[in-house]
Amino acid sequence: MTTHHLAIEKKRIVHLAEGKFNLRTSKMTTGVIRYGYHDSVAVIDSTKIGKTAEDVLGFGGDVPVVGSLAEAMKFEPEALLIGITPPGGRLPEDMRTVIIEAIALGLDVYAGLHDFLNEDEEIASAAKDQGVMLWDLRKPPRSMPVGGGLTRWSKSYISLMVGSDAAIGKMTVALEIHNKARERGINSEFVATGQCGIAIAGWGSPIDAIPGDFMAGVVERDVLSCDGADMILVEGQGSLYHPGFSSVTLGLIHGACPHSLILCHQSSRTEISNIRDRPIPPLNEVADHYLAFVHSFRPECRVVGVSLNTSGTSNEEARAAVEEAEALLGVPATDPIRFGPDKLVDALENHRRELGM
C-alpha cells in the first residue's frame, strides 16, 4: 500500500482517553479507531464503562470502553496509545501512573506529547528494564534540512488541506479523500503532519514540534519522498488566521508548494477558536489570503474545492451551506463525512488532468 517504512507494525492497541472519549476531545483515539491500521481492542474511560466505540463515536464497531488498564488487559493489548492531548502537551500525574503501569504489564507506549517519554527518566528506565518500546509521536526527526522550495519541481500532483481555523477537520478531510481515491485505483499518498495523522499512517513528521528553521524543509522532504504517486495529499496544520499557529501553516505551504488547496471550514464557526477578537473573514477572502502565499512559489495554484464541517446542523442547513460556498468560490463544495468525498476527489482529478500530471 505505502512504500514508506512504518514506524510501528500492526498492533493490538488499548487507548487511554480517560474522561474524554468523544469526537471532540480524543482526536488521537478517534482517528486511529476510524482510519488506522491497528487493532483497537479497548478504550479506557471510566465515565463510559460498558459503551462501545459505535455508541460513543458513531463508528468503530464494538470496541469496548473499560474503566481501567487492568480491565483492558483481558483483551490482550500489545501497546497503550495516549489518546488525548493535555493542554500544552505536558504529562499529567494520573497519566504518568497509567503509563508506568502499562510498562510494568509489558505494553509498548505511544504518545504525542511535547514532553517525550524517551526523555523522562522514570518512564524511559522502566521501559528499558521491561524491554518495551516508547514511541514519541511528536519528537522531531534526527536529521532536519532547511527548505529550498524544491517541491516546486515535484513530478507528482500535490494538494494541501488548509483551514479557516485550526481544529477544523483538515486531517479527516485528507484521509477521506485519500481512502476514496485509493478505492478508485488512484495511487494516492497521505502525508501526515501531526501526531494523530502519524499514528494513523505509521509515518510522517510532527511539524508543529519541529524548530522553526526546519519546518518547511522537513515537509519538503516528506512530500518529495512520495514523488511518483498520482496524487500527494498533505495534512494541513493551524490556520493563517490563528496568530499562534500561522507560522506552522506557512511552513507547510512553502514546504509543500502545492498545486492546489482544499479549503476547509466549519459552516457554523465565525471566530478563530480561543483567540480574542479574531473573526473569520468571508471564505473567498480566506482563499485569496492563502493563495497570496502559495503564488509566490507556485503561481498556478488554485483552491479546487471546499470541505465543510457541517456537524451539529441539519441536512437541510448543510446543503444550504454547501450551495453558499459553491456560489461564493465557484468551486465544488461538500461535507465529506455527511455526503461523501467524491466531489472533492473529482475536483482534484480534474485539476490534475488539467495540469497534465
Place this chain on the structure above:
Amino acid sequence: MTTHHLAIEKKRIVHLAEGKFNLRTSKMTTGVIRYGYHDSVAVIDSTKIGKTAEDVLGFGGDVPVVGSLAEAMKFEPEALLIGITPPGGRLPEDMRTVIIEAIALGLDVYAGLHDFLNEDEEIASAAKDQGVMLWDLRKPPRSMPVGGGLTRWSKSYISLMVGSDAAIGKMTVALEIHNKARERGINSEFVATGQCGIAIAGWGSPIDAIPGDFMAGVVERDVLSCDGADMILVEGQGSLYHPGFSSVTLGLIHGACPHSLILCHQSSRTEISNIRDRPIPPLNEVADHYLAFVHSFRPECRVVGVSLNTSGTSNEEARAAVEEAEALLGVPATDPIRFGPDKLVDALENHRRELGM
C-alpha cells in the same frame, strides 16, 4: 539600562572564529565585539595572527587575533564564545577539541549551535567536573506559550525589522536604531530573536530553534515583557520570500503584531540567497506582501522606513539606491552603517507620535 534579567553578566570573552574571522562569516563574534556589553579580549583565527579587530572588521579597536586558545590565555579570558556557526548548527570535531580545552582551562563556554553543549555527554560532564557554565544560546526556553495575538493590545510602540531576504542586516539595523534612540533619551528596548542578538543583549529567545507551535507565543511573551518602554524594536528573522525560513518570519509578525515595519534590503541583491529560481520582487511589492500579513492583526501597520545595506558599493551608488527606495516607497530610506540611523529613528518617532503612543 535594561530591566531584563541578563543570562550572563559582563565577562572577559575570547572568541573562536578559526579561519572565518571577518564581517561575513563570524556574525556572532562581529556582533558581540561591535554591540555587546562584554569585554572582548581576543579572537582565535590562525589565518590572521597579529591583526586586530579594527584591521579585520573596521571597528572593535585593538582586540588582538591569536592563533590558539593557549595563546589567548594571556589575556585572562573568563569565557569562550563560539563565534561562528557551522552549517546546520552541528558541532565539528576541531571545535569540540577547543571546547574541551577551554573547559579544562576553567572557562565558561557559550555557543549558539543546534547541538546543545548541555546535552553533549563529554562536554557537559567535563563542565560539571570543572564547575564552569555552558550557555546554549539556541536552546528553547523551558516554558513556551501558544500565541494569542496579545501584542495587539501592547501599550508600547512596536517596530519589527523585516527583510527582502534572510541574512540582510536586520539585527544590525535594529541595534543601530536602538543605540541611537537611547542616545537621544528614548526608552527603547531591543528584543533579540536570534543567537547573535541574544549574545549581544544578554536575553531573548532563539525563535528559529523553537518548535512551530510556540514560536509566535514566545515572541509575544518577550515583546510584552518590554511593555512600558517608549519603543520596542524586534529583531527580524528570515524573509517571507525564503521558502525555508518564511515560517519563522510569520511567527515573528504574528507574535509581535507590530505598529510598523522597517524594510531591510541589500541594494545589490536580486535573488534570494541559496535558493534556486527565487528572484526578489520590487521593494514596493515586498512591502505590500509583508503588510498583507500584519494587517490581518493590525490594520494600521505601515512600513515607515527602508534600511539599505549598501556595502560593496560606492557612496554615490549608495545615495542613488537610497533615493530610488524613497521614490518607490514614499518613506525615508538610508544605510544606517554608512550614513547613520537618524532618519530611521526620526521616522519611528514620527509614527509613534502620530499614533499618540
